[in-house]
Amino acid sequence: MGLQCGIVGLPNVGKSTLFNCLSNAKAQAANFPFCTIEPNVGVITVPDERLTKLTEIVNPKSIVPNTIEIVDIAGLVKGASKGEGLGNQFLANIRATNAIIHVLRCFDNDNVIHVDGSVDPIRDKEIIDTELQLKDLDSIEKKISKIEKMAKTGGDKDAKKAYDVLTIYRNHLLEGKNARTAAVAEEDQEYIADIWLLTAKPVMYVCNVDEGSVVNGNAYVEKVRAVAKEENAEVLIISAQIEAEISEMDSYEDRQMFLADLGLSESGVTKLIKAAYRLLNLATYFTAGVQEVRAWTITQGFTAPQAAGVIHTDFEKGFIRAEVIKYDDFVKYNGSEAAIKEAGKMGVEGKTYVVQDGDIMHFRFNV
DSSP, rough: OOOOEEEESSTTHHHHHHHHHHHHHOOOOOOTTOOOOSOEEEEOOOOOOOHHHHHHHHSSSSEEEEEEEEEEEOOTTGGGGGGGHHHHHHHHHHTTOSSEEEEEEEEOOOSSOOOSSSSOHHHHHHHHHHHHHHHHHHHHHHHHHHHHHHHSSSSSSHHHHHHHHHHHHHHHHTTTTGGGOOOGGGGGGGGGGGTTGGGGEEEEEEEEOOOGTTTTHHHHHHHHHHHHOOOOOOOEOOOHHHHHHHHOOHHHHHHHHHHHHHSSSSOHHHHHHHHHHHHHEEEEEEEEEESSEEEEEEEEEEOOHHHHHHHHHHHHHHHEEHHHHHHHHHTTTTTTTHHHTTOEEEEEOOOOOBBTTTTEEEEEEOO
């Protein structure tokens, strides 16, 4: 679907190391600022145990998992909103993404230089927030100046509504708060759709910790959790150094033993990819046959015709109905369509059916 999550953070917080673990791209990871200048894009496979199980049952000729795109964006410094450092480039790159993965340094290590000389994840978060808020304020002020005259003369109701909504956002940003937390009804958010506010994008905070803090976190992580709660944002604990070590291991068994020794059930990279998928408001449905078992990416809330259109636009145009089997039922009856039908577990759904995550679907259409 072409949706992207952008990894952001101050220089030297572990962004590029984490990106290298997420994909096989080789972004330079070095102990100095701006080691990633051009955004590196990685196409990442989304881990899904359901796809593995379906493959075991069906034994298809090919398997196609879901993917998402992760973008490693150049580090940002104070003054970026005014073009300092690589600011203009950073802001342009983040504007093109759909969601933000904000990496925060939550470990002490005198050998790894911090751009501001000390470790303080809340300060680091606020530096980036401030730069994005300033850029958003600039975008809002420009739009207000275009519609203010029409809004105040009273003759254009749409302009008046837009002005009121933009004013709410402006006042909210002036208080040092991100646009995503403004008290604006969902239907009124259309008035900012054309200016792509940076702080309106959904966000997840990734706390990069040392090995000893990877299970339960530390005092830095607790501070991040407290401020993230105000934005209803997810917080993940990851050690980029551990993930780098895991990525060097060839054997799946070795990786699992290493994780078990650390008290972890899955790698931080796996948790991050799954969380990024949720952050983008995505869901998965499956098609399962002897030729191919495939995971399809849709936006949460897609109807059956919209989901069919992800396969091919003709499927949506000529949609007749969808035959739907729930994942648990497919597994319970070992993929036997006859047994599933006999048990009354195959649904026949029309155009208004909202596809659920994990549905196994077969579309009937006529072009």
